[in-house]
Amino acid sequence: MTRTRTLLGGVLLAAATIGTWAAWLGWESGYSTDPRTGATSGPYAVWQVVGAVLTLVVVAAVAGWLLSPVLVAPVMTVAFTAAWSGHAAATDDSGLWVVGAVLVFLGTGLGSTLVSLGAHLFRRRRTR
Template sequence: MNSMTRALLAALVLAVAAVATWWAWLGWDTGYTIDPETGAVSGPYQPWQVAGCVLTLALVAAVAGWRLRPWLVAPVLTVAFTAAWTVHAASTDDSGLWAVGAALVLVGTGLGTTLVSGFAHLIRRRRG
C-alpha cells in the first residue's frame, strides 16, 4: 500500500470517527428543556454531553496525531465533525442561527484538533 492510499484510508477512518463521535454524544438529542419557573429554554445538549464529546474528539485527535501528521488529522476531524453538526442543525433550526453555531463549531473544533494532534505529534517526535 503506497503512502497516498494510506493517507486516504486514514482520512476516511478519521472522518468516520468524527461523525460517530458527533452521533454518540450529540446527534440523538433533539429535545429542549423549559424551566417551569422562569420559562427559560435550554438545550438540546446537556453539559455532560458536550464535555464527553470534546473529550472523545480530543482522544481521537491525540491518538491520530501520535500516528499521523497533524496537517491530515486536524482538517479531516474538523470538517467531518462540523459537517455532521451543521447538517443536523440546519435541518432542525428555523431561526437561521445554526450558521452562527456552525462557525463556532468549525473554529473551536479546528483549534482544538490542531493543538491536540500537533502536541501529540511533537511529543512522539521528541521521544524519538
C-alpha cells in the first residue's frame, strides 16, 4: 500500500467515522422523562445508537476490504471516541463522560478491529 493511499484512506475513513457520529448522535436533544412512569432515558434513542453501530459496521467492512485493519481500527476508534467525547465533555457537568468515553473507546476499538479484520481476511481468501 502506498503512503499516499494510506494517508488518503485514513483521512477519508476518519471523515466517514466522524460523519457517522454527527449523522446519528451529534444532534441528540437531551434526556426525556416518561410521564406515566417517571423513568428518564437518553440522551440517545435506541434507534440512533443502532443506526450508528450499523453504519460503523459498514464503514469498517468497506475500509477493511480496501485498507489494512492495522490502519482501520485505530483511525475509527480515535475518530469516533474524539467526536463523542468532545460533545459529551461539553454537555456533562458531572464528569461521568469520561467513563462513557472509555466504554466508547473499547467498543469502537473491538468492533472496528473484528469487522475490518474479518473483511480483510474474507477479501484475501476470495482473491486466492
